[in-house]
Amino acid sequence: MATDAPERHYRAPCPGCGAPVEFRSAQSTYAICPFCQSTVVRSGDVLARVGKMAELFDDHSPLQLMASGRIQLEEKAQPFTLIGRAQYKSSNGVWTEWNAILEDGRMAALSEDNGSYVFTLPLTLQRPVPDAEHFRVGITTAINGKPYSVAFNEQVSLISAQGELPKLPPVGVLFSVVELRGAEGDVISIDYSPPGTVPAVQSVSRGRAVLLEDLKFQGLKDESAREEKGRQFACPNCGSPVQVALDTTKTITCRSCNSIIDLSSGLGGELRHAEQNEPIKTLIPLGAKGQLQGVHWQVVGFQHRMGQEPGDDEQFGWDEYLLYNRKRGFSFLVDSSDGWSMVKPATGAPTMANRSAQTATYLGTTYTLEYSYDAETTYVAGEFYWPVSRGQKTFNRDFASANGLLSQEQTPNEVTWSVGSRISSDTVAKAFKLEDKAALLGREDVKPFSAAPQVSLRAIIILLVLLVIVIMIMNSCSGSRGGSSRSSGGSYGGYSSGGGHK
Incomplete structure (x- = not known):
C-alpha cells in the first residue's frame, strides 16, 4: 500500500x-x-x-x-x-x-x-x-x-x-x-x-x-456488502415499471413495449422514448451469465445492426451482445452468419498503410482490409453505457489477420477501434449453458469471418441467365466451363460511439 x-x-x-x-x-x-x-x-x-x-x-x-x-x-x-x-x-x-x-x-x-x-x-x-x-x-x-x-x-x-x-x-x-x-x-x-x-x-x-x-488493489468496495440501489421508473410509453441495474446506463428498453428510453439526462423530468415494432428474440437471454476467455460475464444489452457497401444494393445483418464484468468493464459478443467473435474497445489506434487503408497495424500485428461499409442500428434491447437509438449510423472498416479481428467505426465526432478474435459456437453454447440450442447457435465457424449478405433478386436472375447461356454453349459445342464467385460485405463488430472517454 x-x-x-x-x-x-x-x-x-x-x-x-x-x-x-x-x-x-x-x-x-x-x-x-x-x-x-x-x-x-x-x-x-x-x-x-x-x-x-x-x-x-x-x-x-x-x-x-x-x-x-x-x-x-x-x-x-x-x-x-x-x-x-x-x-x-x-x-x-x-x-x-x-x-x-x-x-x-x-x-x-x-x-x-x-x-x-x-x-x-x-x-x-x-x-x-x-x-x-x-x-x-x-x-x-x-x-x-x-x-x-x-x-x-x-x-x-x-x-x-x-x-x-x-x-x-x-x-x-x-x-x-x-x-x-x-x-x-x-x-x-x-x-x-x-x-x-x-x-x-x-x-x-x-x-x-x-x-x-x-x-493488485487493496481496499476495493466489498460487492457482497454493497447496498444495491436499483432505480425504477414508469415507462413513458406504456407505464410499465422499468428497472435500471447499472447507474452508468444511458439507454434502456422497456421489456413490456420494447420502447427505447433515453436516460442520458437522468430520471427527473420527461423521459424521451422511441417505439420499436417487431421485437427480435435474442438467442442468448438478457441477464444470462457465462464464462468466456476465463472471465465471468453478464449479458446486459443487445443490438441488431445492418450493413451495406457503398454502391451495393445488398444488405447484411449481425447481432451484438453487450457483456459486463465488474472489473473488466464491457466487451461485445458478436454473432454473424459466418461465425461468433469476442471483441473489446481498443485503447490505441492502429496505423493504416495509406489513404486506401488496405492494411492496418496494431501492437505488432498487421491486419488486411476485408470490407468497408455503412452500418445502421435497427433494434436494441437492454441497457447500454452510451446513448443508443435506432437509426444510428457509422462508417465501418473490417480488417482481419490469421487469428485476429480489427474494426474501425467513424462518426463526425469520434473514431473507435475494436479488437478481438473468433470463437466457436460450441464455446458460446457451453459458456451460457445453451447446449440445447447448439443447432441455433451453430455457424460456419471454419470459414473466414464475415457477415454474409442476403442474396438479392437481381443476383438470382443474373445467375439463372448465366446458367441458361452456359447450357446453350455446352449444347452447341464441346465447350469449356468457367465460373466466378463474389463475397460481399461483412462485419464482426464494433459499436456505435460507445461513450465513456478518457
Missing part, C-alpha cells in the same frame, strides 16, 4: 462547515469537503470556499477513495493511492477519472475508457498544442515527434467530484477534450480550459490500458 509518501499531509478546517479537510499531495489544488460538499481551493496554507459540489452518482465502480494498488512504471512496481475522483459528461455518456498519488509524490490518474481502464501520467510537451478546432477526427498528427490519430474531439463538462484534485473546471461549464491514439496502444488526452480562461490548456496526459486485477 502507498502509505509512505514522502510529502507531509496538510489539514485545515473547511471554510464552509469547519470540518477537517486534508491534502495529501502538494500538487492538489482543490478538495471537496466530505461533510458539506464545499469546493475548497488551497493557496499556500489558506483555504477558500469557492462553491458547492453536486452529489456524486453511484457508478457501481469497485473503486473508492483510499484504495491502493501497484502499477509497473519504469521497470519497477510503484505503489499508489486513490485520493480523488471527478465525473465528466459528454453527448456520448459519463465517465469517471480517479486522481492517484504515487509513492514518489507524482500525480497520476486512473480513468475509464469505453468501459475499460487507462492509467495516465502527465505528459510534458515539446511545443504547445494548437486549439481544439485544429484537431479534425480521423486525421494524423504528431505529438513529441510521434504520430497519433485524432479519435475524439467534443465539448464535455464536469458534473461532480470528490476528494482532492490537481484541476477542477467549473461544474456544468463546457470545455473541449481531444483524444489522440497511437499504434502502440497508448492514448493522449488534451483537456482545454473553458473559453476565456487562462491557461488555454488545463492538462495533457498519456496512458495505457490496464486491468484492475493487474494493479
Whole structure:
C-alpha cells in the first residue's frame, strides 16, 4: 500500500462547515469537503470556499477513495493511492477519472475508457498544442515527434467530484477534450480550459490500458456488502415499471413495449422514448451469465445492426451482445452468419498503410482490409453505457489477420477501434449453458469471418441467365466451363460511439 509518501499531509478546517479537510499531495489544488460538499481551493496554507459540489452518482465502480494498488512504471512496481475522483459528461455518456498519488509524490490518474481502464501520467510537451478546432477526427498528427490519430474531439463538462484534485473546471461549464491514439496502444488526452480562461490548456496526459486485477488493489468496495440501489421508473410509453441495474446506463428498453428510453439526462423530468415494432428474440437471454476467455460475464444489452457497401444494393445483418464484468468493464459478443467473435474497445489506434487503408497495424500485428461499409442500428434491447437509438449510423472498416479481428467505426465526432478474435459456437453454447440450442447457435465457424449478405433478386436472375447461356454453349459445342464467385460485405463488430472517454 502507498502509505509512505514522502510529502507531509496538510489539514485545515473547511471554510464552509469547519470540518477537517486534508491534502495529501502538494500538487492538489482543490478538495471537496466530505461533510458539506464545499469546493475548497488551497493557496499556500489558506483555504477558500469557492462553491458547492453536486452529489456524486453511484457508478457501481469497485473503486473508492483510499484504495491502493501497484502499477509497473519504469521497470519497477510503484505503489499508489486513490485520493480523488471527478465525473465528466459528454453527448456520448459519463465517465469517471480517479486522481492517484504515487509513492514518489507524482500525480497520476486512473480513468475509464469505453468501459475499460487507462492509467495516465502527465505528459510534458515539446511545443504547445494548437486549439481544439485544429484537431479534425480521423486525421494524423504528431505529438513529441510521434504520430497519433485524432479519435475524439467534443465539448464535455464536469458534473461532480470528490476528494482532492490537481484541476477542477467549473461544474456544468463546457470545455473541449481531444483524444489522440497511437499504434502502440497508448492514448493522449488534451483537456482545454473553458473559453476565456487562462491557461488555454488545463492538462495533457498519456496512458495505457490496464486491468484492475493487474494493479493488485487493496481496499476495493466489498460487492457482497454493497447496498444495491436499483432505480425504477414508469415507462413513458406504456407505464410499465422499468428497472435500471447499472447507474452508468444511458439507454434502456422497456421489456413490456420494447420502447427505447433515453436516460442520458437522468430520471427527473420527461423521459424521451422511441417505439420499436417487431421485437427480435435474442438467442442468448438478457441477464444470462457465462464464462468466456476465463472471465465471468453478464449479458446486459443487445443490438441488431445492418450493413451495406457503398454502391451495393445488398444488405447484411449481425447481432451484438453487450457483456459486463465488474472489473473488466464491457466487451461485445458478436454473432454473424459466418461465425461468433469476442471483441473489446481498443485503447490505441492502429496505423493504416495509406489513404486506401488496405492494411492496418496494431501492437505488432498487421491486419488486411476485408470490407468497408455503412452500418445502421435497427433494434436494441437492454441497457447500454452510451446513448443508443435506432437509426444510428457509422462508417465501418473490417480488417482481419490469421487469428485476429480489427474494426474501425467513424462518426463526425469520434473514431473507435475494436479488437478481438473468433470463437466457436460450441464455446458460446457451453459458456451460457445453451447446449440445447447448439443447432441455433451453430455457424460456419471454419470459414473466414464475415457477415454474409442476403442474396438479392437481381443476383438470382443474373445467375439463372448465366446458367441458361452456359447450357446453350455446352449444347452447341464441346465447350469449356468457367465460373466466378463474389463475397460481399461483412462485419464482426464494433459499436456505435460507445461513450465513456478518457
